[in-house]
Amino acid sequence: MSALADLFTGAMVVAGLFFFLAGTAGLLRFPDTLSRLHALTKADTLGLGLIVLGLMAQAPGPLAALKLLAIWLIALLSGAIAGQLIARAARDGRG
Amino acid sequence: MKLALDAVLVATLLVLALFSLAARQARASAIGFMGFGLVLALVWVRLGAVDVALTEAAVGALTGLLLLGATSLATPAAQPSRPLRLALAGLCALVAGGLAFLVLEAPDPAPSLAAAAVEPLAALDLGNPVTAVLLAYRALDTLLETVVVVLALIGIWSLAPDADWRGAPMVPGADAPSPPLRLLARLLPPVGLVVAVHILWIGADAPGGKFQAATLIAAMGLLVLMAGLAPAPKLGNTRLRALVVGGPALFLALGLLGFLVPGSFLAWPEGLAKPVIVLIEVALTTSLAVLLALIVLGPGARRPRA
Structure with a gap:
């Protein structure tokens, strides 16, 4: 059982890291603010979600797993809204 | 594995510190300093000082906000004179060197309360x-x-x-x-x-x-x-x-x-x-x-x- 959980964690974290890598590449390579933001927010949201999913399999109990989930949800909310705020600032020429 | 993690953390910390010192714009410096605080919080976690890490992350975010606000108000100051900058560099090197010496020369086991x-x-x-x-x-x-x-x-x-x-x-x-x-x-x-x-x-x-x-x-x-x-x-x-x-x-x-x-x-x-x-x-x-x-x-x- 624990070997299966370890395998799941490894796969999810590697998949999550791939999205982080893709997002970082987009942040460095895309030409304008909006595309860079697009790459970053999408990748971070999905990447963090996969890593949290992987780590939930290692959590000592349901409470710890729920805490991890809450961290992801809060990061999701603040990431999405920060993305919107930066995009609006860029659109209005304040970026 | 843990050594590699620590090495990455320390290297990131040093790069961020150099960045916020060398950045030409005060705003970039302040942003770099906020990043520095965040990585420093991770370092405190690795050292087992979770109380310090929480304080660093929370208070660091707030001081970062204050610094950002200050950079939008402050007018760029004239470059300080060369002897003054050399004296400051010497003083900082002395403090950092002294701390490094104390940490490296601490008796083993270190005195502890x-x-x-x-x-x-x-x-x-x-x-x-x-x-x-x-x-x-x-x-x-x-x-x-x-x-x-x-x-x-x-x-x-x-x-x-x-x-x-x-x-x-x-x-x-x-x-x-x-x-x-x-x-x-x-x-x-x-x-x-x-x-x-x-x-x-x-x-x-x-x-x-x-x-x-x-x-x-x-x-x-x-x-x-x-x-x-x-x-x-x-x-x-x-x-x-x-x-x-x-x-x-x-x-x-x-x-x-x-x-x-x-x-x-x-x-x-x-x-x-x-x-x-x-x-x-x-x-x-x-x-x-x-x-x-x-x-x-x-x-x-x-x-x-x-």
Whole structure:
């Protein structure tokens, strides 16, 4: 059982890291603010979600797993809204 | 594996430190410094100092905000003269070198008061030795620390012109808040407040405590103000000022009571240490939250908003 959980964690974290890598590449390579933001927010949201999913399999109990989930949800909310705020600032020429 | 993680952390820390020193724009420096604080918090976690890490992450975010605000106000200063810069570099190198020497030359095992700090925890009914140090063994330091924050706020308030200093401070962005920010300011504060109370409450037994909780509450308050959901308070408001000094005043009053019961300043009565410490923590959290938010908001402004 624990070997299966370890395998799941490894796969999810590697998949999550791939999205982080893709997002970082987009942040460095895309030409304008909006595309860079697009790459970053999408990748971070999905990447963090996969890593949290992987780590939930290692959590000592349901409470710890729920805490991890809450961290992801809060990061999701603040990431999405920060993305919107930066995009609006860029659109209005304040970026 | 752990060595590789530590090496990456230290390398990132050094790169961020160099970046914020070398950046040409003050704003880039401030942003680099905020990143530095975040990585530093991770380093504290790796060193097992979770209390310090939480404080670094929370207070670092707030000071980062202050630095960012300051960079938009400050005019670029003239480059200091070469001898002055060399002298400063020499001084910094001396301090860093001295610290490095002390760390590397520390006897093994390093001298430690950890055992002495843990031993009387049961008498205080506390589980977190850091809280015991802050509020029982070295309560005087904590008292002075909070008084320093009050003095900082008085210093900031005194920057306002005479006619305005009782008025409400200007809140950046509150005239035309964007809809996403308003959404965040409605959704996040309930979560943030619950987390803050949790951090305050577990501070007795686990990493956490008043400063971290107060920073979170202050951040939630600032979010609500910046989204324009509530008007900034007038700084002349008596109730607001009572909140600001209430925590330190209660701390001082209970400290003075110590002269009567156990017989010395800031000594807690036998068997009542835990309730007294909890009372002080709660009162200080309230005061510090208001204080930190007001420090970020700055002095009273010319156009008090209704």
